[in-house]
Amino acid sequence: MSPRLASLITAALAAACSPGPAPAxxxxxxxxxxxxxxxxxxxxxxxxxAFDGLPGVRSAVSGxxxxxxxxxxxxxxxxxxxGYREAVLLTFDPTVISYRSLVDRYWRTIDPTDPTGQVCDQGPSYVTAVYxxxxxTAAAEASRKAAQAALGAKGAGFVTPVYPAMRFWPAGPEHQDFARRHPGRYEAYRVGCGRSARLRALWGAAAVG
Known part of the structure; x- marks a missing residue:
């Protein structure tokens, strides 16, 4: 990460990324x-x-x-x-939106060819995976295969795996609904990180975020 980008990210995260209270x-x-x-x-x-407010999604929790x-x-x-990674826990109504639809959307919110993180966020806690x-599992694996095919030649380095589900722990309240509660700081992070630009370059009009 360049010093200028590091400065942008530090300014955006300074208040929110303190340890804060213990998680639930x-x-x-x-x-x-x-x-x-x-x-x-x-x-x-x-x-x-990327998932909050989607029809059928009751809640999206950071953790x-x-x-x-x-x-x-x-x-x-x-x-x-x-060994932990940052993740989101979605609670959804399968009569409104299917699990397969959620996984299909998930691929378009990430760069699945990045093995070490996501754009400016690099390190073990930012590595991607479906749990x-x-x-x-069958729906997740089928969705993964379809997403890789959709990328064509760009999908040759598709590395995001599907793992068995594990225990999810919520992050502290200062991290929940961050984009909604702090739109200015979130936008500074989003633009400074360059994630949206990377997703558009990878997924085109199908990119989410």
Whole structure:
């Protein structure tokens, strides 16, 4: 990352990325008839925004997945060594939007050819992955194959995997609904990071974010 970009990102994140209060012990269970989906897609602010308000999506929660330490904090995760990745937990109504539709959208919110993070956000906590339940795995794998085919030659380096679902831990409240609560700071981050430009170059008009 260039010094100028680092300065932009630091200014955008300064207030929000402090450790903050301890995260919730666990997310609320989905209401009867609803299901959940977990996507690690780099910065969880961006993934949350990409799904929040989508018809059929009841909630999008920023948090962490992939590690073993209980109740991880943001500070612990970004320091490294925990195995956790930033992720979003979606609670959705499958009678309105299917899991497959959510995974199809997910690919268009990330650069699945980046093995080490997402654009300006680099490091283990920003590596992408789909975390699917046993019942979701076939749809996730089929969606992955279709997304790779849609990229054509650009999909040759498609590296984002589908993993078995793991325990999700919510991030602190200062990270929830960040784009909605702090639109100016989020926009500074989005533009400074260059993620939207990268997604458009990769996905064209299908890019989300």
């Amino acid at each position: 012990a666990q997310p609320e269970p989905p209401p009867p008839g609803y299901q959940t989906a977990i996507f690690a897609g780099g910065c969880f602010w961006t993934e949350e925004k 962490f997945v992939g590690g073993a330490r209980p109740r991880p904090t943001y500070e612990q995760v970004v320091r490294g060594g925990t 699917a339940t046993e019942a979701q």
